[in-house]
Amino acid sequence: MAVASRLDTGKAFARVLLPTLAKGVIVRRPPVLAMAEKVQADALAVRTMKALRDKYGPEPLRLRVTGRSVALVLDPEDVGRLLDETPEPFHPATAEKRAALKHFQPHGSLATRGPEREKRRRFNDVVLRPEKLDVEAVVRDEADLLVRHAMSTGVLTWDDFAQVWWKVARRIVLGASARDDEALTDDLKTLRGNANWAFLHPKRRGLRKRFERRLREHLERAEPNSLASLAPASEVASQAPHWLFAFDAAGIVTMRALAIGGSGPAGVLESARLWPTTPVILRESTIATRWHGTWLPENTLFIVFSPYFHRFYGDTYRPELWPTQEPALVPFSGGPGVCPGRDLVLVSAGTMLDTLRAHLDFSTLEPPFPATLNHFALKLRATRKGDDGLEVV
Template sequence: MTMAISSRLDTARVLATVLLPTLAKGVIVRRPGVMALAEKLQSDGTAISTMRHLRDRYGPEPVRLRITGRSVAMLVDPTDVGRLLTQSPEPFALATKEKKAALNHFQPHGLLISEGADRERLRDLNERALRPEKFDVEPIVRDEADLLTRHVMSTGELTWDSFAQAWWRIARRIVLGDSARGDTQLTDDLKALRQNANWAFLHPQQRDLRERFERRLAEYNPELPDQVPHWLFAFDAAGIVTMRALAIGARGAHGILESARLWPTTPVILRESTIATRWHGTWLPENTEFVVFTPFFHRDPDRLPFADRYAPEIWDQARDPAIVPFSAGPGECPGRDLVLATAGAMLDALSEHLTFPKLTEPLPATLNHFALRLPATAVGTRVS
């Protein structure tokens, strides 16, 4: 069987419209300027069109890109996504070369880039430590949501900046305890480290900054200090998903999942094969980097009648193997239930007193959360 290798032109198109815009927005921390441009261009819509073209022209097997020095394959078949994620970390390793380069900056001992027996041990520790019942999420969220509600009532709108301030207080209290509530320096330092991580191979590591961050973190005496940087930074994604959920009038866990389906905060899920593997009759060599571009699988209009609308009901039904905002299989996000509990509590607390207009459907392919300004009406107030 002939191998699905994209033409040079199609490789260039994938790089220009799918992979480079994803990198430019910031894989580790989003860049506001690029996000604004991406929204203006609706770059995710273009990326989805490119992926549809690849599938129609070369699919259903993974489509190899013509890149020298690295075997890279884009998945286009939803069943293949299910297989890739189920068969992790062997033969599809989570710790790919690119991830290691990016994450070495601030969590060299984190679960994401661990391997072998270390991974098994750390995975188990993370799963147990992140069970939502271990945290007293509700009262913390309620507290901070009340404060935010008062602020929004006085200004008349909810902006990303005011939301993010409240959200980071929540994140620090959940992860490190109430005494970390006001420690903006800690999360600012983490953000600076993450900005470096955006540049992966290119940026020199900043040892001083990392040491300051680690010293400060140690003062809170967390149970798993090596894992906490990832937990804290992952709360950023949870805040983005919650803010977008407010913009579409979402409620409950399924509403949060929908927000993450429509605008996935992990747009690219990567795996690296440890052996040669066979796909639709074609063999791909070991050390192939497999790319799952989730916006395509989540919003493919050829496959999903609900692609561009808010459809919480889909989460009651059998799971689509390629709708994976929290990934799936052994690498699935161990923070998922904690995120759903925290974000769900935030939606509940805010909507007790405030309502916001909903974005109109069809929903945009790219939504810049930094620029969201939601005019707020107090619940019970009639607009005349």
């Protein structure tokens, strides 16, 4: 198995990993994302990954990192192996991920290992089922307000969309009484911003206690047609912060899907293929593992840069790709560690797309689509069926 030169290790960090971290893994940083779009940072990252594969071959490429065994995954079949063999011997709760999530959700399934992880994962699998709620009714109710707003102003901005999307998220997770509790999700956003720094930012325990206290008040109401009504508040409390966190990514995917003419679940999946909201998938080996004749030590960090693999399938809107069994086409991860809320996101985001498109026309970005797209700057001209227009400012 090849080991990257110091120069190529530097390129992998400077062009692929550090720009991804700078944009914000837990919550996006608008100024950095704007700059990344200007220079098309992801295009450079994809070219760098391709150059590394051309030079070193398809096997995982070991990077020269002092004190840490790190391998960059370059082949789709190896992506499939990592995800299929989760959580043993390739665990999603890497040291880096645990450090980030401890800022706002230390007891989530993604941050735990062993029997406790299995218990929490089963809980998520059971609760996060769209058929247990009337998700479509919640989304259509809020989308109606968004349609009327866009008709009156003639535009749909990210800020307009996000405000309504968070109302949807709070209603689905916590119930109708939480619909307008922006303070709750603002506190969560601050904690997530701290989580972007993982080990490097001190814990804000007072803020987290305030967030958790406010969250528990909503959960104890257990309002009908909400995830909070499906289990005791004590069980939901440890997982709900991540559910709300995930709805942020789902909103980004939905707005981008509008900009490319997407509709329904396939439109959501294509948006997440073109611009993955989880651009880096991490796994950490719990034992020494054999790769193409070479043994890698326990605690090796495996890195999957999903934009590289996703762009194998082109830079245009291709809803015919779904469903797919391609091992490296992983907008919701894959294998036993696949996102348990995948179907819930597809239903809620797909319903939002279809409801908006039932009343409004939006023009689309022209293909080939850019490698980096700043959703904060999207401004869609919205009209009753007939006109078009898209402006990115």
